[in-house]
Amino acid sequence: MTRRGLGAFVGLRGVLVRDAPLARYTSWRAGGPADLLFRPADRNDLAAFVRQLPADVALHVLGLGSNTLVRDGGVRGAVVVMHDPGAALAVADGLIYAEAGAASPKVARLAARLGCEGAAFLAGVPGTVGGALAMNAGCYGGETWNHVARVEVLGRDGRFAVRTPADYAIGYRSVRRADGSPSDGIFTAAWFAFAAGDATKARARIKELLAKRIASQPLSLPNAGSVFRNPEGDHAARLIEAAGLKGHAIGGARVSEMHANFIVNPGGRARASDIEALIGHVRLTVKARFGIDLEPEVRIVGDAARPVEAGR
Numbered sequence: 001m002t003r004r005g006l007g008a009f010v011g012l013r014g015v016l017v018r019d020a021p022l023a024r025y026t027s028w029r030a031g032g033p034a035d036l037l038f039r040p041a042d043r044n045d046l047a048a049f050v051r052q053l054p055a056d057v058a059l060h061v062l063g064l065g066s067n068t069l070v071r072d073g074g075v076r077g078a079v080v081v082m083h084d085p086g087a088a089l090a091v092a093d094g095l096i097y098a099e100a101g102a103a104s105p106k107v108a109r110l111a112a113r114l115g116c117e118g119a120a121f122l123a124g125v126p127g128t129v130g131g132a133l134a135m136n137a138g139c140y141g142g143e144t145w146n147h148v149a150r151v152e153v154l155g156r157d158g159r160f161a162v163r164t165p166a167d168y169a170i171g172y173r174s175v176r177r178a179d180g181s182p183s184d185g186i187f188t189a190a191w192f193a194f195a196a197g198d199a200t201k202a203r204a205r206i207k208e209l210l211a212k213r214i215a216s217q218p219l220s221l222p223n224a225g226s227v228f229r230n231p232e233g234d235h236a237a238r239l240i241e242a243a244g245l246k247g248h249a250i251g252g253a254r255v256s257e258m259h260a261n262f263i264v265n266p267g268g269r270a271r272a273s274d275i276e277a278l279i280g281h282v283r284l285t286v287k288a289r290f291g292i293d294l295e296p297e298v299r300i301v302g303d304a305a306r307p308v309e310a311g312r
Contacts, residue, residue, distance in 0.1 A: 009052050013041040022070045029222040029268040031070025034079040043188050051158030063128030066225050072272045073303030082130050095191040100130030117197025120205040124213050133187040136175050145170045149193045153185040218256040221264040228294040237261035243289045250278040
C-alpha cells in the first residue's frame with residue numbers, strides 16, 4: 001500500500017502526522033521519515049488507531065527511540081511512538097503496574113521507594129517499559145523478564161489480551177512466542193514482581209549504577225546504547241577495542257572512545273547510512289581478527305533510499 005493509500009482516521013485524540021521525520025524520535029538523531037506517525041493519547045486511543053489501520057500496512061513501534069536505527073529512506077507504513085511522560089505507574093496486590101510508555105528508570109525509582117529489591121538495573125535502561133519488554137532489556141546483571149508477572153498486549157485486531165511469561169520463550173535480548181514464532185502485538189503494560197528489600201539500600205544501588213553508567217558511557221553524545229550483543233563468555237566492547245576500532249569513523253558516525261560498544265553521532269551530523277556502514281565495518285573487522293561474528297543488538301528498520309512513486 002502506498003503512502004497515499006493510508007486513508008482517513010476518525011475519532012483519534014492523539015497526534016497523527018503524515019510524512020513525519022523520525023530523526024527527532026530516535027536517540028541516534030538520524031533517519032528518514034515515516035509514512036504515518038501516531039502518538040496516542042492513551043491505550044484506548046492506540047487501540048482505536050490500530051483497529052482503523054489497514055491490515056496490509058506495516059506497523060512499527062518506537063519508545064524512546066534507543067536501540068533502533070531508522071534508515072535514511074524512512075519507514076513505510078505506520079510508526080507508533082509509545083513514550084508517554086504521563087504513563088500510569090501503580091501498585092496493586094504486591095505488583096508494580098506500568099504502562100508501556102513509561103520510561104524504565106521510573107519503574108526503578110518507584111520500586112526503590114517501595115523498598116523492592118532487584119529493580120535497580122532498570123534505572124540504566126535508556127528506554128520505555130514497552131521496549132524493555134520487547135527485547136528483554138537488561139544491564140548490570142538484571143533482565144526485564146526475570147521480574148514480569150504478566151503483560152498486556154494489543155493485537156492488530158485492536159483487542160487487548162493479558163499473557164504470562166509462560167506464553168513466551170525468553171532469551172538474552174530475545175522475546176518470542178512460546179512456539180518460537182516472532183512475538184506478536186504491541187506490549188501496552190506490564191505487572192512486575194520484585195522481592196522485598198530495604199528502600200535505603202535500593203536507592204543507594206540506583207545511585208551507584210547511574211554513577212557507573214555516567215563514568216563509562218558516552219551519554220553526552222547521540223547514541224543508541226550497546227550496538228552488539230555480548231558473545232558467550234566475552235564482551236563485544238573488549239573485542240572491538242582489541243581490534244583497534246575505538247575512534248574509528250565513517251562519515252559522521254564514530255566508535256566511541258569511552259565505550260567501544262557504542263557508536264556516537266557527534267553534532268547529529270551522521271546519516272543513518274554512515275552508522276550502518278560503521279556497524280558493518282566493525283563486524284567484518286572483529287570477524288577477521290578473532291573469528292567471532294558480533295550480532296547487532298540494535299534494530300535496523302526502513303529503506304536505504306526513499307522509493308519514488310508514480311505521480312509524485
